[in-house]
Amino acid sequence: MDVGQELSGPGFAKAADVAIVGGGYAGLAAAVELAVAGIPVTVFESSRVLGGRARRVELNGLPVDNGQHLLVGAYVELLRLLQVIGADASRLLSRQCLELSFADGFSLRAPNLPEPMHMAAALLGATLSLPQRLAALRFMRKLKRSGFRLVEDTTVAHLLDLHRQPQAVRSHLWEPLCVAALNTPPVTASAQVFASVLKDSLAGPRAASDMLYPAVDLSALFPEPAAAYVTAHQGSVRTECGVKRIAPTPNGFEVSHDQGMDVFGHVIIAVAPYHLAPLLGDLPALAQSLKMTEALRHEPIATAYLAYPHDIQLAKPMLGLTRGHAQWLFDRGRLTGQRGLIAAVISASGPWQSLPPEQLLTEIHGEIGTVVKDLPTPKWSRLIVEKRATFACTPNLQRPAAVTPLAGLYLAGDYVASAYPATLESAVRSGVAAARSILETTGGQS
């Protein structure tokens, strides 16, 4: 059935069937992009639930996420694909102007003005002293003048030193943004990737800086409607069907999985970098890509869910804390209708990792108590720690390319080479890029 690139003679090779290994945001983005072009795809996902590192989990009968996520308006590819599959983004995501509010009184809000006034107005309106506001504005202007390209990559902490950013601006603006976007502490985070994030979010069109809060769980947001779309367009999505081995043949690739073996013309491997080794082990052409992924270090993210009586609310849907372990609190009552449920997020490594879960939950409850008056004991609380949430986004990182030396085999995932850190959007873009590479080499023929 499959016509591989090597055997197809002159002209375009046919795409034949495409196997996609991994049903996270990258894999399903690739699947949708190919399904739109009429290419039959089979998605293999080892878990029961689609979404990978952005998926639904059930706690005390409630659908929550393996980690509270925040999206921004700059996630244009994810928003485009939602439209393609007919999902109603305005129901799935609550869009609000950028607003950073901290419990200690700091706030910054981007007003509904055209770019670049929205960001200048946001920085000038921040609750900082005039010299601090001007320093923040100067920093953005200098980055903009250089096209957000640094002569040399360094750490975010060093970049902020070079631009003499005052402590209050660092601790309430740049450092929380760095940790939230790169999931890497400023002392080790890549300044170049941080600059790229600022370019696309704060310095982009006003809508790009909007905050998009998921109103549904992360499997229902994109992976499940994407799977339904793929299934309705000649494809199939097989959950609880992990891929064990990929072997090149003259006609394509033999893909051995939990339910047997099938042959495909092309394969997109869209698993997390730490799941690549068993799949690439038999493919000497991929040795360099594997070496790069094995050199990546990873950073954790913890999400604590604390369930209080229904009338407990935060002053804002998302509130920053600067003292203690929790960095951001999310009011799931306001965001998803789960009243009384607070999600507390801790990104990147830190002292919290040395605490037993029960103690960390108790301390986080105490931190929520500093912003909610007369806070009762939670009815229940649970901690989810994703130890390898994202790769550590450090300076000059070598990341493997989507197109591999083995014709017909592509990599997708948030770790694949790009200007961006590990996010839902970088995962989606990588999946779309891998799908387009197949369409380009085949002329989109199935």
Ligand SMILES: Cc1cc2nc3c(=O)[nH]c(=O)nc-3n(C[C@H](O)[C@H](O)[C@H](O)COP(=O)(O)OP(=O)(O)OC[C@H]3O[C@@H](n4cnc5c(N)ncnc54)[C@H](O)[C@@H]3O)c2cc1C
């Ligand atoms: C706690 C947490 C909080 C985060 N917060 C944010 C946020 O606020 N905003 C944001 O944009 N990003 C956030 N991220 C990052 C974002 O979730 C990831 O970048 C993105 O989900 C990665 O998607 P992916 O498809 O590249 O990989 P994955 O999600 O890891 O998907 C890979 C899939 O492959 C499957 N798989 C693995 N091996 C096999 C195999 N052999 N056969 C078949 N299937 C296999 C896995 O089960 C998985 O479903 C967060 C991540 C975490 C963990």
